[in-house]
Amino acid sequence: MRPAPESAALVRDVLADYGMATRNALARYVAAGEPRRHLYDLAADYPLRGGRSLRASLCIAMARLFGATLDNAINSAVSLELLHNAFLVHDDIEDESDERRGRPTLHQLHGVPLAINAGDALAVMSLRPLMENRRTLGPALALRILEEAERMARESVEGQAIELGWRRDNVVDLTDRHYLHMILKKTCWYTTIYPCRVGALIGSLDRADLDCYLRFAFFLGAAFQIEDDLLNLTGDSVRYGKEINGDILEGKRTLMMIQLFQRARPPETRKLKELLARHRSTRTPQDVAWVRGRMEAYGCIQHATRVAHGLAGAAQHEFEQCLGARPESRDLAFVRALPTWVIARA
Amino acid sequence: MRPAPESAALVRDVLADYGMATRNALARYVAAGEPRRHLYDLAADYPLRGGRSLRASLCIAMARLFGATLDNAINSAVSLELLHNAFLVHDDIEDESDERRGRPTLHQLHGVPLAINAGDALAVMSLRPLMENRRTLGPALALRILEEAERMARESVEGQAIELGWRRDNVVDLTDRHYLHMILKKTCWYTTIYPCRVGALIGSLDRADLDCYLRFAFFLGAAFQIEDDLLNLTGDSVRYGKEINGDILEGKRTLMMIQLFQRARPPETRKLKELLARHRSTRTPQDVAWVRGRMEAYGCIQHATRVAHGLAGAAQHEFEQCLGARPESRDLAFVRALPTWVIARA
Numbered sequence: 001m002r003p004a005p006e007s008a009a010l011v012r013d014v015l016a017d018y019g020m021a022t023r024n025a026l027a028r029y030v031a032a033g034e035p036r037r038h039l040y041d042l043a044a045d046y047p048l049r050g051g052r053s054l055r056a057s058l059c060i061a062m063a064r065l066f067g068a069t070l071d072n073a074i075n076s077a078v079s080l081e082l083l084h085n086a087f088l089v090h091d092d093i094e095d096e097s098d099e100r101r102g103r104p105t106l107h108q109l110h111g112v113p114l115a116i117n118a119g120d121a122l123a124v125m126s127l128r129p130l131m132e133n134r135r136t137l138g139p140a141l142a143l144r145i146l147e148e149a150e151r152m153a154r155e156s157v158e159g160q161a162i163e164l165g166w167r168r169d170n171v172v173d174l175t176d177r178h179y180l181h182m183i184l185k186k187t188c189w190y191t192t193i194y195p196c197r198v199g200a201l202i203g204s205l206d207r208a209d210l211d212c213y214l215r216f217a218f219f220l221g222a223a224f225q226i227e228d229d230l231l232n233l234t235g236d237s238v239r240y241g242k243e244i245n246g247d248i249l250e251g252k253r254t255l256m257m258i259q260l261f262q263r264a265r266p267p268e269t270r271k272l273k274e275l276l277a278r279h280r281s282t283r284t285p286q287d288v289a290w291v292r293g294r295m296e297a298y299g300c301i302q303h304a305t306r307v308a309h310g311l312a313g314a315a316q317h318e319f320e321q322c323l324g325a326r327p328e329s330r331d332l333a334f335v336r337a338l339p340t341w342v343i344a345r346a
Numbered sequence: 347m348r349p350a351p352e353s354a355a356l357v358r359d360v361l362a363d364y365g366m367a368t369r370n371a372l373a374r375y376v377a378a379g380e381p382r383r384h385l386y387d388l389a390a391d392y393p394l395r396g397g398r399s400l401r402a403s404l405c406i407a408m409a410r411l412f413g414a415t416l417d418n419a420i421n422s423a424v425s426l427e428l429l430h431n432a433f434l435v436h437d438d439i440e441d442e443s444d445e446r447r448g449r450p451t452l453h454q455l456h457g458v459p460l461a462i463n464a465g466d467a468l469a470v471m472s473l474r475p476l477m478e479n480r481r482t483l484g485p486a487l488a489l490r491i492l493e494e495a496e497r498m499a500r501e502s503v504e505g506q507a508i509e510l511g512w513r514r515d516n517v518v519d520l521t522d523r524h525y526l527h528m529i530l531k532k533t534c535w536y537t538t539i540y541p542c543r544v545g546a547l548i549g550s551l552d553r554a555d556l557d558c559y560l561r562f563a564f565f566l567g568a569a570f571q572i573e574d575d576l577l578n579l580t581g582d583s584v585r586y587g588k589e590i591n592g593d594i595l596e597g598k599r600t601l602m603m604i605q606l607f608q609r610a611r612p613p614e615t616r617k618l619k620e621l622l623a624r625h626r627s628t629r630t631p632q633d634v635a636w637v638r639g640r641m642e643a644y645g646c647i648q649h650a651t652r653v654a655h656g657l658a659g660a661a662q663h664e665f666e667q668c669l670g671a672r673p674e675s676r677d678l679a680f681v682r683a684l685p686t687w688v689i690a691r692a
Contacts, residue, residue: 033504034504035504035507035508035511037511038507038508038510038511038514039503039504039507039511090462090463090466093458093459093462094458094459094462094463095459110514111514112439112440112458113439113440113441113510113513113514114507114510114511114514116436116439116440116462117436117440117503117506117507117510118507120436120469120503120506121500121503121504121507123466123469124496124499124500124503125500127492127495127496127499128496128500131489131492131493131496134489139485139486139489140485142489143477143480143485143488143489146473146477146492147477149473150470150473150474150477153470153473154467154470154471154474157385157463157466157467157470158379158380158381158385158467160463160466161381161384161385161460161463161464161467162381162384164384164459164460164463165381165383165384165385165460167459168384168456168457168459168460
């Protein structure tokens with residue numbers, strides 16, 4: 001499922017436009033505070049490293065295709081980017097990751113204590129633009145968006161707990177269903193479901209049925225996460241910005257890892273389980289290469305690619321159901337093109 | 347400044363009453379969720395270990411003495427307790443503390459990744475009761491309280507950053523002013539200023555001048571924090587619930603530590619600075635005993651005690667200015683008795 005070149009270019013353009021608008025508005029929140037050296041410089045670091053602004057752009061596009069202006073949606077988009085970066089800072093500590101967007105992670109640069117606190121600060125900072133919605137959208141809608149944000153953040157920490165729990169307890173009897181349930185909570189809620197719901201909320205002035213975007217957004221977000229995990233194995237480290245095969249080093253339960261446990265012969269699954277029981281610092285490049293090789297030998301990467309493509313197709317189908325009848329616009333074309341874009345990013 | 351026995355008993359009784367009401371209401375938020383084993387059990391742990399519920403009780407008492415009911419204030423009190431526990435979980439990781447309320451810290455029990463995430467979950471959970479204020483207090487007041495919460499959380503992470511920065515960079519040229527500025531942000535905003543402001547907000551239906559409680563609450567909160575630091579040196583470990591002298595082990599910049607740097611002879615300050623530059627795991631009980639002995643020899647503990655008493659006296663004075671004219675009630679007597687209670691807790 002290759003995207004038509006013109007829709008890939010459209011996605012790039014819209015991400016660039018709405019990403020820049022979001023970053024410009026965001027700069028106001030991270031620029032001014034004190035203490036600079038031990039807090040605001042740290043909090044500004046990840047957001048200023050760039051990123052695709054997928055979440056912010058989806059939120060803005062949904063709001064606009066329901067009739068809102070960019071200004072109506074920008075606070076919510078900024079809030080989402082700040083919260084996304086808060087998650088990244090804590091995720092990197094929890095995963096003991098070394099790189100983020102091509103540079104050392106925040107805790108590598110400043111130590112764990114200041115990095116935990118900078119993550120907390122980003123989460124707090126994500127609330128401010130939602131408060132400011134009161135002036136632009138009125139108190140009732142501002143509170144509705146805050147309610148959606150609370151739900152979304154709750155789903156995210158629950159999903160994160162599931163994944164961290166699997167790793168800490170070295171759980172290996174998992175299926176694709178477990179994985180999809182976990183990423184529904186960990187990834188989809190904040191990456192696609194919340195942006196769709198809040199965009200529709202803002203654009204429709206709370207008159208849209210938000211639940212009808214759940215399926216579209218789940219399929220889209222799940223395809224996005226699986227593709228992200230695939231890029232960790234097959235991507236270009238410069239463009240990807242993280243260590244290639246870092247997920248294997250971290251023992252992350254990706255679809256490929258779950259399939260490997262289902263498909264490999266018992267001596268291999270025993271070896272794999274032992275390998276994952278050890279601390280990541282004791283896993284050698286040879287260990288990682290072996291796991292990677294087994295994933296390929298057993299068709300795990302192929303399987304995950306197929307699942308991602310299936311989900312992207314399902315998202316396209318759902319798009320037509322819930323948004324296909326809306327008037328044609330650049331924003332509508334952008335949202336329509338996202339399912340193919342997420343699986344063809346590399 | 348010994349409190350009259352009857353006002354000490356009153357403070358105990360009110361803390362017990364409002365603390366129980368808050369814990370009962372809080373149980374609903376931490377009880378129901380999934381995943382239990384890797385998230386909700388962890389999130390419920392610290393709140394269920396007990397604690398004095400000073401913050402929640404102050405918020406409820408202020409609301410009531412302005413004419414509200416306990417029901418009007420309980421959501422905000424629950425939210426505050428949840429956020430307080432979120433801070434404790436992350437503080438314990440940042441400080442590498444071993445004990446909290448007489449038991450191992452959360453990260454000692456479950457590892458750093460799950461503990462960071464449980465702290466994040468508690469912070470997210472603290473938002474829910476504030477959303478529910480919409481039903482009991484209406485959207486405008488609910489949003490005002492959320493704005494106060496955002497400000498308070500921001501002050502707290504800024505204060506935390508200042509303190510963590512001092513330790514990471516081994517800063518030693520500090521004065522009492524630096525310390526008071528830091529605890530204004532780190533401790534007072536969420537312990538006393540926010541509870542006073544939000545209580546007055548709820549009770550007066552947003553008609554009170556909140557800024558007039560700033561000074562009372564700052565003096566009260568500062569006396570509380572200094573006394574807390576003193577208890578870390580001189581308290582009973584069973585009642586205090588943390589390692590005695592743990593602050594010295596952690597290299598915490600308490601008023602006593604700051605004074606020691608100002609008062610000790612150069613060879614001693616050099617030795618002290620070297621000692622604090624090392625990782626806490628390399629500091630021996632002999633090192634800690636030496637620091638503790640020097641603090642006593644140079645009158646640092648006496649100095650901090652005097653400052654705490656001075657602040658408590660100033661809080662009493664401010665109480666009369668901003669609250670003394672209100673009609674007599676159990677809640678008013680409780681708030682009046684707090685300044686002497688905080689410095690005589692042991």
